[in-house]
Amino acid sequence: MMLTSVFRDSSQVTKQVKLIQTVADPLADKWGRPLQIMEVCGGHTHAIFKFGLDQLIPKSIEFIHGPGCPVCVLPIEAIDQAVTIAEQSDVIFTSFGDPLRVPGSKKSLLKAKAQGADIQVLYSPLDAIALAKNNPDKQVVFFAIGFDTTMPSIAFSLLTAAQQGINNLRFLCHHIRLMPTLMALLAGEKVQLDGFVGPGHVSMVIGAHAYQPIAKRYRKPLVIAGFEPVDFLQALYQLILQLAQGRCEIENAYARVVTAEGNLSAQQAISTVFDDGVDSQWRGLGVVPGSSVKIKECYQAFDARQLLNNTVLSQSSVEIKDPGYCNAVLMGKLKPDQCPLFRKQCTPENPKGALMVSGEGACAAYYYYKGT
Amino acid sequence: MMLTSVFRDSSQVTKQVKLIQTVADPLADKWGRPLQIMEVCGGHTHAIFKFGLDQLIPKSIEFIHGPGCPVCVLPIEAIDQAVTIAEQSDVIFTSFGDPLRVPGSKKSLLKAKAQGADIQVLYSPLDAIALAKNNPDKQVVFFAIGFDTTMPSIAFSLLTAAQQGINNLRFLCHHIRLMPTLMALLAGEKVQLDGFVGPGHVSMVIGAHAYQPIAKRYRKPLVIAGFEPVDFLQALYQLILQLAQGRCEIENAYARVVTAEGNLSAQQAISTVFDDGVDSQWRGLGVVPGSSVKIKECYQAFDARQLLNNTVLSQSSVEIKDPGYCNAVLMGKLKPDQCPLFRKQCTPENPKGALMVSGEGACAAYYYYKGT
């Protein structure tokens, strides 16, 4: 991976860490507190721990792990819907691997599979189209989750199915949009933070320009970062520099992939298929206005919720509350390992909260990578 | 089995063998040839070898093993129909164990089962009714074979299903009637025989009186026998006595089970459900006029042939001919072990002819019980 290895170079990393320290330490000194940086994206949380960057970055910088894991925030109700559909005898239920372990109110998809439901892990929604063609007497359902990065692929696959007259493929969509989620976070004003490391792959779709309200309205700088150590540190350095220089801008430190306007075809696929601005309740976040989408009226035939017609998911059963700690972690008030449930009642095998659910969750990252 | 053991008493057997010899030997001497006795029923063929009676009965008596195995004579087409239906995905195909190994033109039912068809062995057609009730979204098909003994149970089960409004149970009927088969045998006049040991359990249904045409029209004596050694030998003794005394009557040596008129309810069940007198082609026998039945028009909903609607079983595929030897064995012209294919090309694992197919067949009995 020619393009990757140069962005993993360790001498480069050493240099960058030194640069960051040179800027951050005096600034934190001046402010009398560490700089509070939110890495929005679970992928960055993961990279920080996987590459051991947490131990390299000066103490003058503190990370607040953002809400950027679409699996962690998936509401219990979404899993219950998925299980209900997957257990229908004529359904082949397909999904990315990520949500399979997430507990529903009764069971996870993995448990449903163990009990006999036909659940298959796919790498791409394109493969669900092929599966539907090869199984004309089955209903194929694809569990569509993910941020703005994944939505275009789902939308495009749905449009392809429509074009090809495939009538046995449906999508169960629980997408979450990044910008409304960030805006809600900032609007809540509960979080003390100085700036953002912006998510590289969401940005590839929505474009760097999309973040302007963050800088304009909330006066927070944001630098878009790739996922290699050198990428991340470069963005962090640029962010710290902005703070030191009192600037507040949207910068793009991942320009080889991210453009200002983003991927226009992808944006168009989204707006063709989905109605925008749906309020939605997320695990650990609560109701976030306008944070989700739904399939447009004209594509209702492809909405898997139709298969839930007569199923009333009992309200009481979905009333499983997150412990309050998760929210505190999301707001930067607690580190994962400061949560009293962490590694005790709450483990990846038996997660009590959203952030332990997926490998991308901040608590799971602490669990696997930080040790006792 | 209080009622059975006394009819297996070995001192009784010894006495009976002696009695038979006393009558048979002089008679054969007089005629200058052994007495040719046909035991019609495969159950008797089986008993003769199982109890080793073949070695006790004097050489002055020769058995001709009759056509009395409904599995052996089952045409290849019947198996092909069964396989075709069993392989339909919504069918639970049920059957007595007997026909499962019988080769069709492409495969046996056992092979179809190995390839994934849902085929279940039942002891009673009553159990097929229960199965149909418990599997309302499946078509349950019962493979109905057998002589007059079995037909009433099939007819009664069909009537029960009709009464109870069960609409997912069907019968694939390939019944063979005894009397038309015997009459055809006698009409052909190819068989040199002196008298019949009559089948006990068919007689229980049709009654002893049903055999009168054999005595009247064809001048052959017949004695109905049970299946225990003492039963069989008693009947044989009575038959030899008739021959010695020049009588030609229908006698009943199994009167604890068989009456003159037979089981009238059973006969009525048959005539309610089945149309009589259907010509049919049997393996090893050829076309036997009036030897079969078909489900009456008004019960067509229960006829599994409906499931064959659009399936044309290719004629060429069912044109697998029996080797001529089987017919010669059936006509008493060859003993099974005189057939050149016996135990060489023709074995229970790979039967070349009808009589090797079922454990009741004469060739299979020789194979298993007589050794090399």
Added chain:
Amino acid sequence: MCLGIPAKIIAITDLANSLALAETAGVQRQVSVAMLTLKGKTIESLVGEWVLLHVGFAMALINQEEADRALDLLAQMDPDSQ
């Protein structure tokens, strides 16, 4: 052909549908007695009777008198006196 086995009716399990429990040497099964010719007897009176079973149906009442008669006949036969 046509395996048949003697069994004793030990209980009536479903009068309406003529189902009974039959036993042979400690082996039991529910069978139909609907096709037995009862000659005026009630189904309940079958309990204790021996029947001849085939594929789950009682196809004949076993006639004990006829059985005894056959055994008597056998006892009287003497090959040495013939």
Added chain:
Amino acid sequence: MCLGIPAKIIAITDLANSLALAETAGVQRQVSVAMLTLKGKTIESLVGEWVLLHVGFAMALINQEEADRALDLLAQMDPDSQ
């Protein structure tokens, strides 16, 4: 979130449906290039280009000039001169 991986387009497999074969370090998969912004280029001309893959779709052309620029920038940075 949103795993993405650079891959090189090595062949167009289905022009009508914008499907191409992409390779990363000897691992290949058929991907859709339908959502790439081609800026006047033909799909055929993608062969040899690097793209960023997500769930079977090429979501961005990787801009080699920008990559080089970033690397140059890094090379120029010197913590000791700051």
Added chain:
Amino acid sequence: MQQLIDEIFLSVFDDTPLQSQLKEDQAQLPLAEFTAHGDRLAFTTDSFVVTPLIFPCGDIGKLAVCGTVNDLAVGGAKPLYLSAGFIIEEGIEFKLLESIVSSMAKTAQQAGVRIVTGDTKVVERGMADQLFINTSGVGVIPSRIQVKVSAAQPGDKILVNGFIGDHGAAVMLARENLGLYSDLRSDCAPLSLLIHPLLAQCPQIRCMRDATRGGLGVVLNEIAKASQVTIELFEPELPIRPQTQAICEILGLEPLFLANEGMAAFVVPAQQVEQALQLMQSHPLGQQAKVVGQVTETSQGMVYLSTAYGGKRMLETPYGVQLPRIC
């Protein structure tokens, strides 16, 4: 799933050395323990796939221990150690698994063997029939013992230690939708308990074989062919329970081809028959022991039955499994 399973196995085997051995990829067993008892290692394996998992008087766990213990014992070996390999269908009830594993532990204890190495694999739902168990076993054969399947000689007697066909009949009734019920129970038992004292007294026993799949009929055919002799069975002497007999008559089966799991055929030289019979009959696993046949002559290898009436019939190995039939 894997973790829960490991817990079950550890909790049940905790009085055996499995716990510590499980940490290693292999059990390590002092060879001195083997050489103290004999000069040959006996080594055998069997997989168990019985349906249903629990049947009258036994379960797949008991069966898996007995089956391998018996295959060692009939070779004249003192069974010492077993391995246990589990293939588990995802979604099996843990209570069921637990009871089966604890039945294994109990049976192993009874049989005086230790389960020292194991493996569990979980396969997806629909990819196995609930549970399969493989056991392999090692034991040691005393120097003076030389039993082998090819050692039968004319004049030898054939003994069995118990009723014929009970296991096969009981499992068939538990498995199939035949609507038949009886109080018949599997004879599943560790025969080493019987064979060990027997061999001590009658070391000249020619050969033994547990009459599992295929039943006594197949086992005797194997002995006859391996030894190149003819075996005669006395049909009236065959110990068959009335229930087993009745099931066979109802379904048209041959009891000699039904499986047994606690019954073996013993080929014993004539001069030791009395002693062997007495020893067997005085043991709980041999109370029904009987002389059921004899080796009559050298031949290509065949088995026949002498009937009660002085007739004979051959006992050929049947083709395929027995199916219930109506004619």
Added chain:
Amino acid sequence: MQQLIDEIFLSVFDDTPLQSQLKEDQAQLPLAEFTAHGDRLAFTTDSFVVTPLIFPCGDIGKLAVCGTVNDLAVGGAKPLYLSAGFIIEEGIEFKLLESIVSSMAKTAQQAGVRIVTGDTKVVERGMADQLFINTSGVGVIPSRIQVKVSAAQPGDKILVNGFIGDHGAAVMLARENLGLYSDLRSDCAPLSLLIHPLLAQCPQIRCMRDATRGGLGVVLNEIAKASQVTIELFEPELPIRPQTQAICEILGLEPLFLANEGMAAFVVPAQQVEQALQLMQSHPLGQQAKVVGQVTETSQGMVYLSTAYGGKRMLETPYGVQLPRIC
């Protein structure tokens, strides 16, 4: 079916003693052969349930032989004899079965072990996933060899003999509908061929473990916990093929938790590391051998990685199998 199967097995194993042993219910093996080589019997079992049955550069048959040979070898034993238990789904293609069985025979020959006892069971269609194989194995451990999983000590080095994760990645690509293709091949191999000469020269090796299910990460955690030590892995030193690395990045997997079938972890005292490394690298199965870590201190038992950048991260045993993910 059974008969056809028996024919396959006999025809394929006919240059091994299985033919004659198959007549018996157990293999009988002279104990003298064991005592000539050592003082402990090693005994192990594994069931193999891999899907698909044939994968790049291997199949379930080769795997079943290598897996058990390797579990004996990592105990320091010379593998001698194997058992083979087959559970076969009715309707399997005979050609497939034949090729798998002949692959077993070939692998056994390469590994210098003999398959001496076996069992086949056929289950109904839908009751198994084509074919499962259990192999158990016995071998002998030389007196001077004392490897055990609890023997790692601070100062010891961790070596591996080859690339990490190839088997797991290759099988995942062959199994799942992921649409990914590569020329990656399973590393499946009988490690006894490497370990035997290695132990002869470096008998002080503390412990070895083949990094099968759970991969190197799990195996090292087991060693760390059993030995109550901390193990440090040098991340930049881990030998990972670019294809394996790419598959892991595409699917969000950790190569340290992918299965291997011809790669083991070796814990070697510092003073023997050079010699061990040279020996391994000069052997075909150890060409990629590397020192990948060290035992740093006594502890409750933990494993961490030192990253290329001087950071550390813990390597915890993951919960459940790894699933391909998008985020």
